[in-house]
Amino acid sequence: MQAGAADAGLTVVVDATGAGVASLLDDATARLLEHEARGDHPTILSVPRPAYELIASIKSADLARGVPLIVLGLPLAAHDPA
Amino acid sequence: MLTALENDTLTRVGPETPMGGLMRRYWLPACTSDDLEAGGAPRRVRLLGEDLVAFRSGNGETGLVGEYCPHRGTSLALARNLDCALECIYHGWQVAADGRIVDMPAEPEDSTYKDKFRHIAYTVREAGGVVWAYLGAGDPPPLPNFEFVGLAPGHALFLRAIARCNWAQSLEGAIDSAHQTYLHDARSRIARDQAHVERIAREGGELTDGFDETGQVIRPWNDGRPRLQVENTPYGFRYAAIRKPMIQEDRYHNVRVSHFVAPVYVIIPGPAGWAQLLVHVPIDDHNTMFWHVRANLMEPYTDEDRRIHADAAGLLPGRDLDGSFNRVPRRENNWLQDRDEMRFGDRLSGIHGTVNEDAAVQEAMGPIFDRTKEHLGTSDMAVIRFRRLMLDCAAGNADGEVPVGLREASDLSVLRGQDRTIPLAEPWQTVGVAVSG
Numbered sequence: 001m002q003a004g005a006a007d008a009g010l011t012v013v014v015d016a017t018g019a020g021v022a023s024l025l026d027d028a029t030a031r032l033l034e035h036e037a038r039g040d041h042p043t044i045l046s047v048p049r050p051a052y053e054l055i056a057s058i059k060s061a062d063l064a065r066g067v068p069l070i071v072l073g074l075p076l077a078a079h080d081p082a
Numbered sequence: 083m084l085t086a087l088e089n090d091t092l093t094r095v096g097p098e099t100p101m102g103g104l105m106r107r108y109w110l111p112a113c114t115s116d117d118l119e120a121g122g123a124p125r126r127v128r129l130l131g132e133d134l135v136a137f138r139s140g141n142g143e144t145g146l147v148g149e150y151c152p153h154r155g156t157s158l159a160l161a162r163n164l165d166c167a168l169e170c171i172y173h174g175w176q177v178a179a180d181g182r183i184v185d186m187p188a189e190p191e192d193s194t195y196k197d198k199f200r201h202i203a204y205t206v207r208e209a210g211g212v213v214w215a216y217l218g219a220g221d222p223p224p225l226p227n228f229e230f231v232g233l234a235p236g237h238a239l240f241l242r243a244i245a246r247c248n249w250a251q252s253l254e255g256a257i258d259s260a261h262q263t264y265l266h267d268a269r270s271r272i273a274r275d276q277a278h279v280e281r282i283a284r285e286g287g288e289l290t291d292g293f294d295e296t297g298q299v300i301r302p303w304n305d306g307r308p309r310l311q312v313e314n315t316p317y318g319f320r321y322a323a324i325r326k327p328m329i330q331e332d333r334y335h336n337v338r339v340s341h342f343v344a345p346v347y348v349i350i351p352g353p354a355g356w357a358q359l360l361v362h363v364p365i366d367d368h369n370t371m372f373w374h375v376r377a378n379l380m381e382p383y384t385d386e387d388r389r390i391h392a393d394a395a396g397l398l399p400g401r402d403l404d405g406s407f408n409r410v411p412r413r414e415n416n417w418l419q420d421r422d423e424m425r426f427g428d429r430l431s432g433i434h435g436t437v438n439e440d441a442a443v444q445e446a447m448g449p450i451f452d453r454t455k456e457h458l459g460t461s462d463m464a465v466i467r468f469r470r471l472m473l474d475c476a477a478g479n480a481d482g483e484v485p486v487g488l489r490e491a492s493d494l495s496v497l498r499g500q501d502r503t504i505p506l507a508e509p510w511q512t513v514g515v516a517v518s519g
Contacts, residue, residue: 021088022470023470025470059454072458
């Protein structure tokens with residue numbers, strides 16, 4: 001795990017990409033709810049690096065005041081598309 | 083969370099915008115049939131950022147034309163309503179329902195000027211007591227056959243109010259079941275539901291659907307963390323909030339199902355014998371005409387029914403609304419929130435009427451909230467799906483694709499929102515579909 005990885009818990013990896021974040025969030029929510037239904041407790045959400053950077057730019061004001069990058073309640077991490 | 087571009091795309095509805103292009107593929111309610119009197123006053127209607135007037139000419143033909151006279155631009159809302167056209171009071175130009183210029187009396191007698199162009203005019207049809215408008219090009223799709231449309235006249239009640247925010251912000255409140263526990267709760271409701279459950283526990287009954295004396299569903303739950311399910315459909319999606327009941331949670335779950343019907347409709351659960359539809363028609367980028375359609379499936383509405391429902395919603399003409407659907411509760415008076423009511427009274431929000439409660443929280447965000455600043459959770463799943471679906475459809479429509487709801491025929495008349503407590507073994511998909519009676 002790369003940028004933003006906070007600890008070694010259960011990482012949910014979402015590979016959907018698009019020009020914005022609407023599709024990514026939808027895919028991520030579906031995945032998180034699948035985990036929830038199984039009684040899992042994800043600790044990190046990992047998205048493709050371009051998406052991570054896009055979200056980081058959207059949340060730049062939060063980051064500037066020390067708020068961690070959190071999406072759907074989970075710390076965000078980046079992975080490089082295979 | 084959306085990017086600034088996505089938020090713009092979602093909320094802007096003018097003629098040259100992606101979402102405006104998408105909206106113009108569908109029928110939208112312009113006004114009610116009762117709003118238009120044959121030969122009576124034309125009615126201003128602003129739809130998708132366009133200023134229009136709806137009218138019923140003296141011969142009964144219904145029209146929806148550009149508000150501003152094609153001559154010098156004064157409002158045709160001031161026009162005389164003749165047998166077959168509106169006649170501008172300024173210079174007498176006459177505009178027919180199909181946009182033809184019928185007369186230009188101040189022009190030379192032998193002029194053919196009037197035959198050389200048409201005024202803006204859109205296709206309208208009337209069904210179910212509603213004047214439906216199609217602002218797109220080409221042939222319109224079939225009219226949406228919502229359950230209320232097929233009922234005899236007088237069964238459907240139309241409550242309307244302007245929401246001072248964009249259409250998506252308004253609609254998202256209707257696909258957000260989790261807020262019900264927090265925004266709309268009342269001490270009397272909590273006590274009533276608690277008593278219902280205690281009686282069942284005491285007398286050994288089953289947790290089946292219960293209704294109070296006014297037909298309102300008794301909710302055997304106080305679960306503020308519903309488990310959500312969203313399933314795409316040919317018309318949009320259906321959405322379930324699944325909650326644990328207060329007792330017998332090892333045997334039952336409560337399932338509340340709503341249907342999002344693209345582009346602006348949400349079918350929500352209603353009391354026994356009623357169907358409910360919420361409509362969020364974009365007036366422009368910053369304002370929405372909110373329709374609350376309540377249909378009595380058994381019998382026509384009485385005046386008392388109208389008063390009771392308008393009162394409960396907080397949409398009582400005179401008290402809550404002026405004659406142009408402007409709300410009395412608004413930002414400037416803090417939506418008339420009553421702090422004593424919050425502390426000691428019934429409504430925990432301190433705001434009278436469920437629709438006013440919704441309007442308050444939606445308008446309080448401002449006309450277009452900056453969605454880069456929000457922090458969504460998994461409890462926002464239906465909102466997230468809605469945004470994706472509409473953004474995908476807007477992009478696809480711009481690329482020539484057929485959007486959701488128009489790819490194949492959907493029988494909307496069998497869809498009803500439902501709130502039921504069912505055995506755990508019964509899938510949530512059995513709720514709110516193919517309802518009859």
